[in-house]
Every structure is written in C-alpha cells, then in structure tokens.
Amino acid sequence: MHLTLLAIDWVLLAEKAILILIIISISLVVAMYETWGERKVAAFMQDRRGPNRAGPGGLFQPLADGLKLFAKEEIIPNHSNWLLFILGPGLAMLTAMMTSAVVPWSSHFDLFHRHVSMQIADVNIGILYIFGVVSMGVYGVMIGGWASNNKFSLLAAIRGASQIISYELAMGLSIIALLMVTGSLSLRTIVEQQQAGHYYILLQPLGFLIFLVCSFAECNRTPFDLSEADNELNMGFHLEYSSMKLGFFLFAEYVNVFISSAVMATLYFGGYDIPFVNDASLAQKIGQNPVAALQIVSFFVKIVAFIFFFMWVRWTIPRFRYDQLMRLGWKVLIPLALINMLVTGFLVLLHQNNWHF
C-alpha cells in the first residue's frame, strides 16, 4: 500500500515536537522565575530585600511556592459549574502557551545536515495568529469568573473582558501601522527586515507606545489589573479558585508577560538580531551554530529587559479607575492609533512614489 499523499517527514515531526517541548518548558521556567523576579524587583523598589531564605538569593522560592500550591486542597464550590470551573484556568494556560508557536527564537541551526529552524511554525499570518490566540485568552478570565457563581468574580470577569476587548482594538490599529511598513504578517520576515535595515521602533515610536500600553492591558497587569483588583473585588475572577487551578491563572499571567515581551521584542526591537553586529557576516566568520546560539541569548536579553519593564511599571503606577481605563482606551489610544495609522499610510504611499506628490 502506497500512501504517497501521507508521506510524512517523521524527522521534521520529531524536530518540531522537541522544539515545542523545549519552548514550553522554557516558558514555564521563565514564568516561574518571573514570580521570583517580581518579588525581588518589588522588594528592591520598596527598599526591602525580598525572598532570600530558600536557596541562595531565594532562588528556590518558586519551587517552594509551586509545592505549596500543589499541596493545597482543591475546592470546587457547590454552586459552580464544575466543567467550566475547570475549563477556565485550563483555557487561560492553553492560550498563554499557544502564542509562542509563531515567535522566531533564533535564525536556524545546522544539525545533522538538517536546517533546524528555531520557530515552531513560520506561518505567513503570524501576527493574525497571535491576535487570534490572545483574544481567546479573555475566555479564560470570563469563563473562570462566571463559572464561580459569585458576584465579585462575575463583576471582575466582565471588567476584565471589556477591558481586554477595548484595548485589543487599539492594539490592532497600532499593529496595522506597523504592517504597512513591513508589508508582511510573518514574524520571521519582520525580523529579517529589521536585520537588514533598522529596528521598527525608529519608524513606529508612537505605534510601539500604544502597543506597549495595550499589552499591559492584555496581560491584566497593573495599572490595568482591574479584573483582580484585590481591594475592590477580593482577587476578582480567581476568588473561588484554590490549589493549582489558582496557580494556573497566576502562571498564565506570567507566561503572557513572557510571550508579550517576546512579541514586542520581535516586532519593534529586531527580535533575535544581535544589535550593532551584522549577523550574516558573523555567521560566515564563526559558523552558523554559534551565531544562532548568540541570537537566542540576544533575544532573551531583550525579553528580560521587557519583563523588567513590566515589573517596574507594576510597582510604580497605581491602578486605573474603571472610567479612567475606558477613557484612556477609547478616547485616547484608539484615536492616537488611528492618527498613527493615517500618517504612516500617507508616508508609506509617499515613499513608494519616491517622495513625489
């Protein structure tokens, strides 16, 4: 029997499976150490020392926290919808992890005579995929809050959902301006263009600012953490959750921070490009594999810088009030993004016309 149509490149499948495994474990480990980093950054900004008991510098603190969460009793409230109650944190985690599929982590390795691309899937609609998955993230919050059958959770879920939806608009508009410049939706192409030319932060500073603010809102981070507002809503949508289901919600937030840092670095800061170095000529000098490894390092440095920025903002700026949040989203960011889009479009057209009217 010859199933030529189903001729599968098993090695490619294995390669991608390994890559998926690596990237998911890396995102989880990074998310773990983000919790440690967050507590350290918070402490240092408040003139404290932060966790320093578990291991050197408190480095084993996330393990202890995770162990604690696993050891806690799992409670499913009687009046909740148990299926949706379980689905909520699962969905939050799933969408957080799925986004990493289209991010190019490095150029490629030459291993065993194979061209091993450091990207799980180079789809030509990469940005659309990210937007699709990220907007599914709101279901985790919404379903979790609603299934809890609790007024505070429901309020928080509605707040969170409306916030994420409103800020997604401005985010999408700011991205459209970038896409006009790049002419491509594939993240790898965008990075390669930046390697050849200059980083898109120089062309799209306003777009980047809007994207940054919106990604804070998408990640439910302070100053936009209205859906968990501890002092108003008792932790909001994860009020009824305990044990690792709560852990999943908290973890999903940190994975989201990691991934949105990666996306911002990719779109506006050259992704895996090593700054001030011509990667292609360096690869000819010292070989492709070391350069690819260096590119991973460079990318992670950028990501860590963004993660630090997320934390820095969190421990500086207080939470917005709901009406302020909506006013900022609808009356400031969306008009700004529209203006940015129009100006960019005008300049792109002018550039294509060789600066003649």
Added chain:
Amino acid sequence: MQPLTSRAKAVDRKPMTMWEKMYIPAIAKGMSITFGHMFKKKPTVNYPEKTRPFSPVFRGLHVLNRDEQGRERCTACGLCAVACPAEAITMEAAERLPQEENLYREEKYAAKYEINMLRCIFCGLCEEACPKDAIYLSETFAPANYTRKGFIYGKEELLIPDPVTDPEGFAKARGAHEPTTAGK
C-alpha cells in the same frame, strides 16, 4: 482661615494643562523615582543571623543568679514576689542541709521558684527588690510556646549555668547585663 501649621498648603484645583494631561512625563518621573530606590541601602536587618543591639536598659527573660563558686544566691525571702505588680512569681523555701553548702549560699534557699511569663510585664521590679542580687533580667526575650503551661518557668529554665563547671554557658546567659542592685 488661619492655618494650623506652617506646612499647610491650599489644594490646587486648576484644570490640568495639555502637558500634564499627556501623563507620560509624570509617569517617567515616577518610574525614575522607583528605579532610584533599587540602589538604596536596605534598612532591613537579616534577623536570625544578625541582631540589632538592645538598649542598655532592655529587660528580657529573668535569670536566677549564682555566685562565683556556683552557689545559688536566692534565699527565698519573697521580696521579689511582693514587689511584683503582676503577681507572677511564686516560690517555696527550704532549709539548707549540712552537706549542701556548695549548692546554696545562705541557710535558706528556694526549693521551688516559678515565674509565669504570661503574667510577667517585664517591669524589672523584682530585680530592684532583690537584696541578694539573685534575680535579674537578661537580654533574651520569651520564646513562643504551644501551651500555657510552657510559659510557667521553673528553676530549670531560670537558673543560670554553673560558672565553675560551665563557664561559657554562664557567660552567655549572663550577657552584657550586670546585676546592678544590692549585694555588691
């Protein structure tokens, strides 16, 4: 209206200017402040490893003192119990037997000596009342306990180690505090 202090400041209710409405400069200013705090010296003392020095008049847990030959100083006179405003001290006296001269300094001694640390207010009046310099307040404070019974300290807990057989333990329990009242 007359301001109460020189620091009084009228509330500024002017509408925000365009520059202020942009928020970005204000946010940048705030973020520079928090970033500056990252490099400040931390006032935290890593407690179990490092301790802050107590003030010279600190009054902690009681110690029943011995003299240089390791004999208990207490004669069970009861003055400390009388002086105690919280009525935390009880004791039972006993007479010294002829072969016990190396254990007790005077003819009478405290066979039982108890302080209820839940009643004690650490005022130090017992130390002041003692004519024999037998009790004084050290630099350690009462540790936590699981039962109320655990807070009633008997002679085993209160008595200082023997300076003849265990000089290090004696010095440690004695601390920097010198018995200061009578008996010198």
